[in-house]
Amino acid sequence: NAGVMQNPRHLVRRRGQEARLRCSPMKGHSHVYWYRQLPEEGLKFMVYLQKENIIDESGMPKERFSAEFPKEGPSILRIQQVVRGDSAAYFCASSPLVSLEKLFFGSGTQLSVL
Amino acid sequence: ELKVEQNPLFLSMQEGKNYTIYCNYSTTSDRLYWYRQDPGKSLESLFVLLSNGAVKQEGRLMASLDTKARLSTLHITAAVHDLSATYFCAVVNTNAGKSTFGDGTTLTVKP
Numbered sequence A: 001n002a003g004v005m006q007n008p009r010h011l012v013r014r015r016g017q018e019a020r021l022r023c024s025p026m027k028g029h030s031h032v033y034w035y036r037q038l039p040e041e042g043l044k045f046m047v048y049l050q051k052e053n054i055i056d057e058s059g060m061p062k063e064r065f066s067a068e069f070p071k072e073g074p075s076i077l078r079i080q081q082v083v084r085g086d087s088a089a090y091f092c093a094s095s096p097l098v099s100l101e102k103l104f105f106g107s108g109t110q111l112s113v114l
Numbered sequence B: 001e002l003k004v005e006q007n008p009l010f011l012s013m014q015e016g017k018n019y020t021i022y023c024n025y026s027t028t029s030d031r032l033y034w035y036r037q038d039p040g041k042s043l044e045s046l047f048v049l050l051s052n053g054a055v056k057q058e059g060r061l062m063a064s065l066d067t068k069a070r071l072s073t074l075h076i077t078a079a080v081h082d083l084s085a086t087y088f089c090a091v092v093n094t095n096a097g098k099s100t101f102g103d104g105t106t107l108t109v110k111p
Helices: none
Strands: A005-007 A010-013 A019-024 A031-037 A043-050 A053-056 A065-068 A075-079 A088-095 A109-113 B004-007 B010-014 B019-025 B032-037 B043-049 B055-058 B061-066 B071-076 B085-092 B099-101 B105-110
Touching: A010 A019, A019 A088, A019 A109, A031 A075, A043 A065, A043 A075, A043 B099, A075 A088, B004 B085, B010 B019, B019 B032, B019 B085, B032 B071, B043 B055, B043 B061, B071 B085
Parallel strands: A010 A109, B010 B105
Antiparallel strands: A005 A019, A019 A075, A031 A043, A031 A088, A043 A053, A065 A075, A088 A109, B004 B019, B019 B071, B032 B043, B032 B085, B055 B061, B061 B071, B085 B099, B085 B105
16 A cells, blocks of 8 residues: 655746646545645645545645645645745645544655745 | 644753653644654654543653643653654644644754
């Protein structure tokens, strides 16, 4: 049973480009969470999704950021027109049907904006 | 808004010593997690604490939960170098289903 798979592992973008981060949850998990971690800081919640639904996006910036978790395929975190301040590690986590279970984390995507 | 505070944020200790990391949170929750993160790596779940008075132990680490005081502790006994990592507590907002993380405690164990 593969763990939470994130890709790419590292992503370099120039200012103004788009970044797409992918996350495939563990098999049987229908809850996906995205967190952002700035250097030497904790994890900040961004968005919580279930299949085809955004449950809580209170941590996501109102502009340039969007997330989806389609019926088929991975969850996508999309950042449009990236700026240097978007440089961070983005972690995806999943949990089983009961959303209050512990989280299983992916290896993260390190986004660097030049 | 649920707030989670950890202290200390940085901890340097000698091998063989004992120490405790504290995690305070601001609103009622009966579910708390401890995670470990090695540098440049992802997070690994250590403990799940589900009720008041819960105590879990694995190896040199012991976690406890006091829901009345809104406090969890992670106690390190006779530290060894392999325990060097950043430790996060996370509290679940029961209504929202999401976890709110503390800022982490970076532990360095020196010989």
